[in-house]
Amino acid sequence: MTTVPVVISGRPDRRLGGASPDIDRDSGAAASDAMPTDGPLVDPFGRVHDDLRISVTDRCNLRCTYCMPERGMTFLPRSTLLSFDEIVRVAGVARGLGVTSIRLTGGEPLVRTGVADLVARLSTLGLDDLALTTNGMLLGPLARRLAGAGLNRVNISCDSLRSEPFGSIRRRGELAAVLQAMDVAEAADLAPVKVNVVLLRGRNSDEILDFARFARTTGRIVRFIEFMPLDADGSWDRDQLVPGDEVFRTISAEWPLDPVDGQPSTAPAERFRFRDGGGEIGLISSVTEPFCGTCNRLRLTADGAIRNCLFSDDERPVSDLLRGGGSDAELALVLRQAVWGKRSGHGINEPGFLRPARSMSMIGG
16 A cells, blocks of 8 residues: 655644644555555545544534524434434444544434433443533533443533623523533533633624633633534624634733643644643634644434535435445445545635535534
């Protein structure tokens, strides 16, 4: 198998003004015109995929402006959703191909009945990490059961620390319930708790320092996420997003930041610690500073399609195989084909970019 140099976009060194150099990297992996039929899940650019995001539902109990319309959302028929048996089977095949990390997503995963039972079954696969992303509204009563079933940690979305903007962005739910969910999650040892904040210019962008202070006082890792073109309303534009570099400069002017040592290059968030030891924040700059060159993620949608990129419409269905007597070897082939079909980048900043037909809640974040 021929090995070729791979050009990736490196993380910006913010101490040097934020430049993102191109790095020539010898992939040491399957960069050729022939898809490998053994070994790990590798794409033509040498990226090994060992992180699987599994959406268990497209439904949600909130209507966040950056994700869903306030009214009129059409959901998948329940009969099309993969059963837990089917999800576990796909996850088991993926584990055999080198996947070591699984995150359960949605929609809101906790609106689906029995997620703790699914967690218990996935926890038997020998994963390095089993996590869940949630809006926190239903987490409180379920946290201990999820932890007992084998869940390692949670990411909790919270887009404002003030009741009014929280309500205007999320349209439903209460801030107090989300903050309480964080406390309960920590008490259940679902730690470290990561707090996801989607910044929207003019709506919560004035809370950057408030969230940084929240990270310092609580010890929770606050991750600032750029608004991405995945909203069901189709109203995304660049004027609404707050670039990660702006967040970095705003916080570091108040509390100097240093990169966290030893952070994996495949992680979507750049991690920074406060120089005085007061905690940690993360930046997920998917639009202004894409990290496609080190992406290790693939996704299973709630209705049984494998996606190799959050922003691509390239889907490989597995539901027909699962329900039509297909073998595990055939499932493994679909996973390999999906990864092998991955492009070098998502192309958001290219003139010909077309936003995906499915919105975030339909794909699974």
